[in-house]
Amino acid sequence: MDPRDGADVSNIALKTVEPVGHDRDPDRISTVLSPLFLFRLAGLPLAALGAIESCNVRTLVERIDGHQATLQALAEPLSAQLHGIINVLAKDDALRTDMRELIELKRAVHNGRAPKRAAALDVARRYLDGAQAAQLDAWAAAAQGQKDSLAGCADALAQDLEASRVAIHGWANRPVFQRALQIANAQLEEKLDRYFARPEAQITHKHRLLDNALFGYFLRACTKTSPFSTFGIVSHGLWSDLPAAAPAHLAQGFGYRTRTRLNxxxxxxxxxxxxxxxxxxxxxxxxxxxxxxxxxxxxxxxxxxxxxxxxxxxxxxxxxxxxxxxxxxxxxxxxxxxxxxxxxxxxxxxxxxxxxxxxxxxxxxxxxxxxxxxxxxxxxxxxxxxxxxxxxxxxxxxxxxxxxxxxxxxxxxxxxxxxxxxxxxxxxxxxxxxxxxxxxxxxxxxxxxxxxxxxxxxxxxxxxALDGGRHGLPFAGNAELIGNLKTLQQLQPVFDVNAPLRAALAEYFKKRFGAGGVCTDVPRFSEEFARECAGPFQNVSAEAKTIEYFDASFDTRHSANIRASRVLHSLRNLTLRHLRSLGRAGGTDEMVIDPARLAALRSQMPTRLHGVYSGSLFMQPCAGDARQWVLNKVYGGSGQLMSRLLYLWQDDRDDLATRTLRAYIAANVPPDTVVAELPGNGDSNLNFHPVLVDHVIGGAPRTDGPHERVHIPLAELLIRHDPPTDTLELVSARDGRRVLPVYLGGLVSELLPDVQKMLLLFGVATSVSLPSWDRLFHAREVTAIDAYPRVRVGNVVVLRRMWAIAPALVPRRAPGESDAELYLRTRNWCREHGVPARSYITFTRTDSVEANQRKPMFFDLASIRSLLAFQKELEKHEGVLWLAEPLPDPVPDGARHHCEYIFDLTSITRS
Known part of the structure; x- marks a missing residue:
């Protein structure tokens, strides 16, 4: 292994867990990558971040750095020389005045600042030889230069703030940003021209509030790429054998179109x-x-x-x-x-x-x-x-x-x-x-x-949506990425929080109807399952912070389904414990896990609870060159996280996106099985999408374009137990075919009603909760600044570097502290603790769990404009700060855009 890759933690220590029949053969799992992927460009190029750079103060700070280096280099020899002279002068009462001057000078040398009285320098020169006096003169020049530069910081920061205001206005005037802002906050967009027309001297507190609001939208437009963000542009592409340029390098003037409809x-x-x-x-x-x-x-x-x-x-x-x-x-x-x-x-x-x-x-x-x-x-x-x-x-x-x-x-x-x-x-x-x-x-x-x-x-x-030709990613150039994506996809059941419910559902059913039994009243059964099993499970899990609770009345200690769930839970705990040990160990910036070693984990993973499962992996190329990628999130698959955006291309002649996704879903259906949609709420924009599957549960029959949907009434659904495999099947009473329910809307499926949640346990979706350092150590008391390493699997970063900042160590503005003093202190704080100036910051509060679930916000603490916004946000929070490294690092870089991809994968266990 190349030592430049970081510490090698490939040999994950996994204990042997209890075998579960013969369903753990990893070769039985095949994973298919959807040929369609979506990607989202941030609305503004990364070059826009140059608008928040503090260029004027940077020059002064560079000078201050030079002066401080000189002061630190001369501090030790000068302090020793002054100490010796002071000891000599202390013996002569007539020289006490000179001694006091030199004591003050020695303090100034120790603190790296100019002395309060210039006379102290003259006194010192009388007792130093030529070489020592030259050192003192060099130190004095550096101290005075530092003082002058610090005095100029206030003016430089004011100039930087005004320059940033003007530059942001220039970017905010771009149609791509204005159009998005008009939808997100029409009142703010309408007021901006009048605000920017005012001279700096006439800007009131009310205008500063406008400026703060605009700045938040501006940062989102540069750095936020989630498909649920207003300030981005979506497009789609296909995997191919032909190379294509990465969309992050699209020309600045790329074409786009909007699709607008009533809410x-x-x-x-x-x-x-x-x-x-x-x-x-x-x-x-x-x-x-x-x-x-x-x-x-x-x-x-x-x-x-x-x-x-x-x-x-x-x-x-x-x-x-x-x-x-x-x-x-x-x-x-x-x-x-x-x-x-x-x-x-x-x-x-x-x-x-x-x-x-x-x-x-x-x-x-x-x-x-x-x-x-x-x-x-x-x-x-x-x-x-x-x-x-x-x-x-x-x-x-x-x-x-x-x-x-x-x-x-x-x-x-x-x-x-x-x-x-x-x-x-x-x-x-x-x-x-x-x-x-x-x-x-x-x-x-x-x-x-x-x-x-x-x-x-x-x-x-x-x-x-992006106009122009469709984007492509080459298979050949991304073979390592595809292999790692499939490995991570196959391990999703380990982190599926619903795996225990899948197991408990089968055992609860057998308790009610016996082995080989059939349930014809699905709604009633779903309610009873929720009341007697799912509800208590979720309540106890939330209180005990565990997902291995089962009702003792099931008498399921020897059940294959429960044992399979416990194996998954054991593998999950082993993985989390291993990650926690990496986090506690520290001492390195990056840990590397060989993807081949994960076969040890996969080989112990039972497959009986997840015959077919699908997931959407949200990925970003780390440096624009796609040699390394970072995994942001995992959501439901089978097109769920793509569906609500497909209307953007419905007017296209071929509507390739919808056709490709329909074919992908249909191709991954086991024999004698239909995929049926559980419709979402009609009052949400996220639930309107083209027809992706031809069967629907509980909806009225209708034709949507060329696709006639087959209605499966809820009363026609049966649940039956298959004794040879000891599994449950959801079946259509009309034709006896197995039904795989899917929810294709963009809402959180965990918030659906009981019958939907139960039916989805028969489906293809997994509810994956990926580990992250802030969740792994959420209960750990933070009294200092704790650093956690980056963890990657091959060329995929699965955990970013993070820092937990104790509340007492957060760089808050002190009473009476000027902008210049705050800026320099924050800069020194970042350097002292090795914390990146640019980072995604999660703010926490001690009095509100809901507030702690907010998404991270991007800040650049080396920018006075960003630092002031950061301080404004700090006023609302007093808890621990979690800082995550910005991967990819949003450094201003020409026409490049922050970009995120959605890759959909489906895994199938062969019988």
């Missing part, structure tokens, strides 16, 4: 208000949610929203997509009987039929509105919110039906504007947005009875 959440609120208006005017009939299933004491149905009931809004006109369950009371039984006898009843007739027996019409009305809110009953104009265009047309049609002309005009005007927003004419875009802001005010005041509360910033939703 789905806004349209959903309008649909809800329309439904309520129809009910109030008795112009609508109610029917039972067609997905409702009734058992002895509960009624189950798919509802729209997966959030807690207390936060639900009325979405009575929308088809529900989230499983819900309520107790079957006597009034509810009567309502179900009425709606089953007559499929649709006018709202007023239903109220009259249910009133009585101690319930007034008003109470029944409130109760029915509650059922509308949760989605058990719905209006007869319910539709399938399967696409953005469906949702828009439903709102437009409903507004016309209730005579809400102002709402109709608003929707038509706003929809027309979306077709005009793809322009670099920022003034025109500002004019369009201003017109919408005025229309919002008119809508809220004139739409009687609709009770709409809107904000202009929530009107539109927009993404940007």
């Amino acid at each position: 789905a959440a806004l349209l959903a609120r309008m649909a809800s208000s329309i439904a309520k208006a129809k009910i109030a005017r008795a112009t609508v009939e109610l029917r039972l949610n067609p997905t409702a299933l009734v058992n002895e004491d509960r009624v189950h149905f798919l509802r729209l929203r997966s959030r807690p009931l207390s936060r639900l809004m009325a979405f009575g006109s929308l088809t529900s997509h989230g499983m819900f369950s309520i107790a079957l009371t006597d009034p509810l039984r009567r309502m179900l009987e009425l709606l089953r006898a007559t499929p649709a009843l006018p709202f007023r007739s239903l109220v009259e039929a249910l009133a009585g027996n101690g319930q007034s019409p008003g109470e029944v009305t409130s109760w029915l509105m509650y059922l509308l809110d949760v989605g058990l009953v719905e209006s007869t104009d319910t539709y399938d919110a399967g696409s953005y265009r469906d949702l828009l047309e439903h709102v437009r049609r409903g507004a016309a039906e209730i005579g809400a002309d102002v709402l109709t005009r608003f929707v038509e005007r706003a929809d027309a504007i979306t077709g005009q927003m793809d322009t670099d004419d920022v003034a025109r875009r500002r004019e369009l947005l201003g017109g919408i802001a005025a229309a919002v005010g008119d809508l809220e005041t004139e739409a009687d009875g609709l009770q709409l509360k809107l904000e202009s910033s929530t009107i539109f939703y927009e993404d940007a």
Whole structure:
């Protein structure tokens, strides 16, 4: 091994764990890389970061460094000489005055600063020989030079701040940035020109707040590349045999286009208000949610929203997509009987039929509105919110039906504007947005009875896509990367937090139905599993910080599924313990793990719980040359993290992105198996995407373009146990084929309702929680500055270097400290502790767990502009700081852009 690669920790010490049958053969696992990948460029090139560099003060600081080097070199010999002279003078009372002068001079030499009194230098020269006096003169010149340079720092920093303000304005005037800012914060974008037109002397505190807000967006546009960021540009590519230039080196003037549409959440609120208006005017009939299933004491149905009931809004006109369950009371039984006898009843007739027996019409009305809110009953104009265009047309049609002309005009005007927003004419875009802001005010005041509360910033939703030829990555030039990606993908089950639930599900099922049993009431079973197993598991896991809890009543000590889960958990713990030992050891900047050595881990990994699993790996080339990559995150696969962006290319003639992803998903389906989508909420922009699979669970049949979707009613799903393999299968009762559920929306699948979460345990997704130093040592008391090494597997960095900073050691501004003093002290602090000036910083608070889940923020502490923003953020947090090295390091470099890739991989275990 090349010693330049860092410390070799290839020989991971893994204890032998209990074997689990014969399902641990690593050669049975094959991993397929999707030919389609997405990449996202930061909106501004890295050269824009030059706008925050402190060029004027840098020259002075370089001089100060030279002076300090001279002072340090001369401090020891001069101190020794002065010490000897002082000892001699102390014996003669007549020379006490000279002695006091030399004592002050000796302190100044020790502290590396000019003496308070120049006379001390003259006194010292009388007692030094020629060579010693020359040393003193050199020291005095350096001390005075340092003093003069420090005095000039304040002016230099002020000049740097103004230069940064002007430079950022120049970058902020670029259409690519202005267009994004108009969507993210239209009010800020509109005020910027007036702010920048003011001279420095006329800038008030209010303007400084604008400047701080703009600076945050500016840094995101340069350094943040997540697909969920406003300030970036997405494109797609294919792996090929032909070399291609890395997109991070695209020319500065690359072309792009935007796709703008109305915010789905806004349209959903309008649909809800329309439904309520129809009910109030008795112009609508109610029917039972067609997905409702009734058992002895509960009624189950798919509802729209997966959030807690207390936060639900009325979405009575929308088809529900989230499983819900309520107790079957006597009034509810009567309502179900009425709606089953007559499929649709006018709202007023239903109220009259249910009133009585101690319930007034008003109470029944409130109760029915509650059922509308949760989605058990719905209006007869319910539709399938399967696409953005469906949702828009439903709102437009409903507004016309209730005579809400102002709402109709608003929707038509706003929809027309979306077709005009793809322009670099920022003034025109500002004019369009201003017109919408005025229309919002008119809508809220004139739409009687609709009770709409809107904000202009929530009107539109927009993404940007790269124009021009599709990008390609060569297989040959990235063979090492592809191999390492497959290795990391195959190890995902070790870090799948749902693996214990997969095992517990099988054992809970056998306890309920016996070996070889069949469950025909999937909703009821999902609720019972959540109540008796999944819920307690999650609660205990959260309290005990472990994922190996199982209900003792299962009597599963000898179960192959539970043993497989425990093996995965043991492998996970062994890996985490090994990483913690690396973190505690310190002493090196980088640790290297040979990918071949990970076969020792994979060979012990049971495969019975993960027959087919898929993941999306978010990667960045470390230095733009793609020789080393860094792994940022792992999310759900099978196109889940790509789906919501595919609409950007739907208008293309061939729509290669969608076709490629559909083919990739279809190619990785085992025999006699269908992949079926669990639809997401219709009120989220992240859940609208092209049809990627042809089967859907719980949704209404519909045609989307050339693809006709096959509807699988929830009532037709069966769960059965296969005794020979001791595994569970989700099966369609209609044709007996196995069903692999997938959720392809962009929301967090862990927040879905119980039935979705349970069904996804039969699917291909893993919920991977990758280790990081801040999570590995979150409970460790930090009293100093703890450094943790970079860890890489081959050419993939899996853990960045990080530093944990104790609260007492964070470089906060001291009372009365000037900008220059703060700047120099922070600079010295970084050098003293070996902390990089440029880093991604995670702020923590001792009083708020939620605040500690914020994403890291990029700062350059060598920039006065960035340092002041950092100090502003410090005012909100008093906990430990976690600093992560910036890989790739966003150094200003011509036309290069920060770039992140999404690679989708699927692993299949052959039987």
